[in-house]
Amino acid sequence: MGVFTPTALLSLPGWGSFLLTVLTIAGIYSLLTLGLNIHYGYTGLINFGHVAFFAAGAYTAALLTVPPPAQVSGAEYVFGLNLPMPLGLPISLVAAAVVGGLLATLIGATSVRLGSHYLAVATFALAGIFGSVLENEAWLTNGSFGLNSVPKPGRAAMSADTWAVAYFVFVVVVLVVVAFVLSRLTGSPFGRLLKGVRESEDAAQMLGKNTIRVKLTSFAIGGAVAGLAGGLYAHYVGSVVVQQFVPAVTFTVWAALLLGGVASNTGAVFGAFLLVGFRESTRFLTNIYDSLLASLPTVAADALRLAVEPLPDHASFVPSLRFVVIGLLIVLVIRYRPEGVFGDPNEIDAIGEED
Amino acid sequence: MVAFVTQFVQTLIYGLIEGSVISVGAVGLTLSYGVTRFINFAYGEFLTYGAYLALFLSGAGLGLSLPLPVATIVAVLVVGAFGVGVSRVFFEPLSDRGPLPLLITSIGVAFILRYALTAAVGVSAKQLPVPLMRPVEVFGVGTTPLRAAVFLVAIATMLLIHVLLTYTMLGKTMRATSGNRNLAEIAGIDTDGVVRRTWFISAGAGALAGVLYAVLFAPFRPTVGFEYLIVIFAATLLGGIGRPYGAMIGAIIVGVAMNLGTTYLSAEYTMAYAFAILVGVLLFKPDGIAGGEI
Amino acid sequence: MSRDSSESDAAAGVTRSDSDAPLLEVDDVVKRFGGLTAIDHASFGVEAESITGLIGPNGAGKSTLFNCVTGMLTPDSGAVRLAGEDVQDLPPNRIAQRGLGRTFQTPKIFRGMSVRENLAFAARGQTGERPISALVRPGTVGSEEADIRERVDDTLAFLSLDHLAEEYASGLSGGQRKLLELGRVLMLDPEIILLDEPMAGVNPSLADDLLDRLHELNDRGRTILLIEHDMDLVMNHCDRVVVLHNGQTLASGPPSIVQEDERVVEAYLGGFENA
Ligand SMILES: Nc1ncnc2c1ncn2[C@@H]1O[C@H](COP(=O)(O)OP(=O)(O)OP(=O)(O)O)[C@@H](O)[C@H]1O
Numbered sequence A: 001m002g003v004f005t006p007t008a009l010l011s012l013p014g015w016g017s018f019l020l021t022v023l024t025i026a027g028i029y030s031l032l033t034l035g036l037n038i039h040y041g042y043t044g045l046i047n048f049g050h051v052a053f054f055a056a057g058a059y060t061a062a063l064l065t066v067p068p069p070a071q072v073s074g075a076e077y078v079f080g081l082n083l084p085m086p087l088g089l090p091i092s093l094v095a096a097a098v099v100g101g102l103l104a105t106l107i108g109a110t111s112v113r114l115g116s117h118y119l120a121v122a123t124f125a126l127a128g129i130f131g132s133v134l135e136n137e138a139w140l141t142n143g144s145f146g147l148n149s150v151p152k153p154g155r156a157a158m159s160a161d162t163w164a165v166a167y168f169v170f171v172v173v174v175l176v177v178v179a180f181v182l183s184r185l186t187g188s189p190f191g192r193l194l195k196g197v198r199e200s201e202d203a204a205q206m207l208g209k210n211t212i213r214v215k216l217t218s219f220a221i222g223g224a225v226a227g228l229a230g231g232l233y234a235h236y237v238g239s240v241v242v243q244q245f246v247p248a249v250t251f252t253v254w255a256a257l258l259l260g261g262v263a264s265n266t267g268a269v270f271g272a273f274l275l276v277g278f279r280e281s282t283r284f285l286t287n288i289y290d291s292l293l294a295s296l297p298t299v300a301a302d303a304l305r306l307a308v309e310p311l312p313d314h315a316s317f318v319p320s321l322r323f324v325v326i327g328l329l330i331v332l333v334i335r336y337r338p339e340g341v342f343g344d345p346n347e348i349d350a351i352g353e354e355d
Numbered sequence B: 001m002v003a004f005v006t007q008f009v010q011t012l013i014y015g016l017i018e019g020s021v022i023s024v025g026a027v028g029l030t031l032s033y034g035v036t037r038f039i040n041f042a043y044g045e046f047l048t049y050g051a052y053l054a055l056f057l058s059g060a061g062l063g064l065s066l067p068l069p070v071a072t073i074v075a076v077l078v079v080g081a082f083g084v085g086v087s088r089v090f091f092e093p094l095s096d097r098g099p100l101p102l103l104i105t106s107i108g109v110a111f112i113l114r115y116a117l118t119a120a121v122g123v124s125a126k127q128l129p130v131p132l133m134r135p136v137e138v139f140g141v142g143t144t145p146l147r148a149a150v151f152l153v154a155i156a157t158m159l160l161i162h163v164l165l166t167y168t169m170l171g172k173t174m175r176a177t178s179g180n181r182n183l184a185e186i187a188g189i190d191t192d193g194v195v196r197r198t199w200f201i202s203a204g205a206g207a208l209a210g211v212l213y214a215v216l217f218a219p220f221r222p223t224v225g226f227e228y229l230i231v232i233f234a235a236t237l238l239g240g241i242g243r244p245y246g247a248m249i250g251a252i253i254v255g256v257a258m259n260l261g262t263t264y265l266s267a268e269y270t271m272a273y274a275f276a277i278l279v280g281v282l283l284f285k286p287d288g289i290a291g292g293e294i
Numbered sequence C: 001m002s003r004d005s006s007e008s009d010a011a012a013g014v015t016r017s018d019s020d021a022p023l024l025e026v027d028d029v030v031k032r033f034g035g036l037t038a039i040d041h042a043s044f045g046v047e048a049e050s051i052t053g054l055i056g057p058n059g060a061g062k063s064t065l066f067n068c069v070t071g072m073l074t075p076d077s078g079a080v081r082l083a084g085e086d087v088q089d090l091p092p093n094r095i096a097q098r099g100l101g102r103t104f105q106t107p108k109i110f111r112g113m114s115v116r117e118n119l120a121f122a123a124r125g126q127t128g129e130r131p132i133s134a135l136v137r138p139g140t141v142g143s144e145e146a147d148i149r150e151r152v153d154d155t156l157a158f159l160s161l162d163h164l165a166e167e168y169a170s171g172l173s174g175g176q177r178k179l180l181e182l183g184r185v186l187m188l189d190p191e192i193i194l195l196d197e198p199m200a201g202v203n204p205s206l207a208d209d210l211l212d213r214l215h216e217l218n219d220r221g222r223t224i225l226l227i228e229h230d231m232d233l234v235m236n237h238c239d240r241v242v243v244l245h246n247g248q249t250l251a252s253g254p255p256s257i258v259q260e261d262e263r264v265v266e267a268y269l270g271g272f273e274n275a
């Protein structure tokens, strides 16, 4: 196949560009999952508000790079810094990571003293507050209308497909760098510190460690990675809207982490790719169904149609089933394989237990 | 000045009514926490299932058209039994694994229940068959008979639960189990039975809260329970989790605060007031307003 | 202090420069749990470089007292002084940094980490504990890690745990967990070590070994305060004994004197019979 020659890049086949989309999103979700893994996998912090850090990063990147409101019709927001692309990209992404990390530190500061269950509720609630602020403070975020002209860096210089490949490669490079840095961290004395706090906060304190600070640092690092993911996402999709940042994102990331394996960076990436792959591929279910109907012999097609007929016929049927599967995945992994695919059963033994 | 007082009193009344609905859910949640010791993120789905079941029984879809009160009672019983089933299938098998797996599982269960319902009925907004009513007003404040009925049903439910907890064997065994499950077992209490009945009451209360909510704030969608969950969390934690009476008080405070906030601060942030209370409680008084040991 | 200071005949043989003040001082400490007064105006001192035994019937408040001293609990009133300074309002990690280490009655080990990691965790002043340093100063971190590894190996050998170095701590027996926890404290290398029933669950031959180790530590200048139910052990190995009963300090002094105190005999044996 000549897919990898430059000329072929100019126009990918339909499935090719779809695959690329899935892989790019999966790369972004891998970052989200790596971030959550720092929180939960390594430090035992139950963060049910991860989407807030993702959103913070996405909005930061957007606000730094969208054109000022005067240039956009119907804009409610009051400023967009309009950083030039692609030079502004690194600035935008670093800022996204910083803001994600700051928000995480802030949310952490309010709640790291809490026991694990309260922390779960607090992070969930704080992410909810953050979401409603994004929705309601239209002067900043353009409200539920969203910021829809986030620049795609370099897009003007190449064809859509070439850009898709280039951006995918960029996401992969960022992912590899982040995964490398995180692995270095988790393998260092700092990683040992995180794990000790995860295993027994009391013991860690008795050994002279400032566990509050450790947890805040963990929050900051994981939040920064999620913020970076948000920045990458904003520049990839080209728009940032509150509806993209619902709690379901948080729990999709959780499902990916649990499936891939808690406290394993490989697992986090694997889980994200598997989950995003599953989520996106089901978008084709109806296409597959239609083409089946067209290609099957009449009798078989009729039988299939008859079999499918009792199913509800509305647009949210297939998307809903997708989430049912994600829910089932969470339930089944926790029950039958709490260490996930790549995790170590010995390591997850004590996560989240209070001393 | 008069207008101000009128509006203020009116807001208080709405707050009280909403608070009474929240308290039904909050008491249900707190009771199940008492015996299961994990925060159930799937609890909101009982509200949703209650509202939808009442909807189907009272008109939409199933070809039935029970009067709403009857439909509500059936919904409460069915969802109560459903709650027992949910605990059997999803939670009991993990009961010896500590609270964290249960907590995370509850997220999975919430997804399964909510989206299974969405797959079945779609996301379009639905409405219970309740008549439009004129408010009955005295000095310019008042409410519709329907809202008054919601309030009375909620209060009656609280009284019922109070009687249940205080005067029945179940109440005593529940409290014993809640205090120390192993000890209760040694004392000869059928703790499994207590847990089962607690789930029934808890899920049933959730269903009732869902119906009452749907009556107050029609129309609703399959996300209704999950969205309202945080409000119920706020009330529950404000009252000190595991304490039914605390939950009732917490619910009233949350209901009134939400309505005051919506009227006087900003109408956009309805839920956020509950979030803010929740976060405030967690920050300053994680064991709830009643204080003391949890 | 009610104790007669002339009795502090410095069994350890050494006196510090501020010889009058004990290294650790519990001064009129009260701790209540709801209606229950677990610690009821307890006062005593632990002399530097002594081995002091803290005894008392079950529920006397010994572990609670440890928690008050180590900062896990804040006393309702009273003071805890370490080397003459008030520490009762400090968080546990700060108290630990000032040279106080402890073990728990039920060991709180890091179950999901290897035995080696458990010990390495406890080393003080690790540059690599700061995330930035961990990334940008691999040289320093590497050499520190090598030092730590050496100390860990020594400690493991000292406790006869060397064959378990790479095992997950969750696989250890109860007695081994006690040793692991002691090892962690040794890695912290505090001035004073508080041990909550260190011998419980440790097999007898190992327990003898452990006692030798404690004396060895003591000879190296470490102060030890230990909770222990075995009277023989306490009487034979401790320089001083503190008796706690219903949260109150009933007596304190050299074992021979405390042993003959009638109130102690009555309360303590009475307590045992009821237990
Ligand atoms: N966190 C707590 N909350 C309530 N009561 C407590 C708490 N910790 C201890 N207690 C109570 O305080 C009293 C003293 O307990 P403590 O554990 O200090 O006794 P102890 O002397 O260590 O006994 P043992 O020899 O059995 O270890 C007991 O009655 C105990 O039940």
Ligand SMILES: [Mg+2]
Pocket: C062, C063, C064, C105
């Ligand atoms: Mg004890």
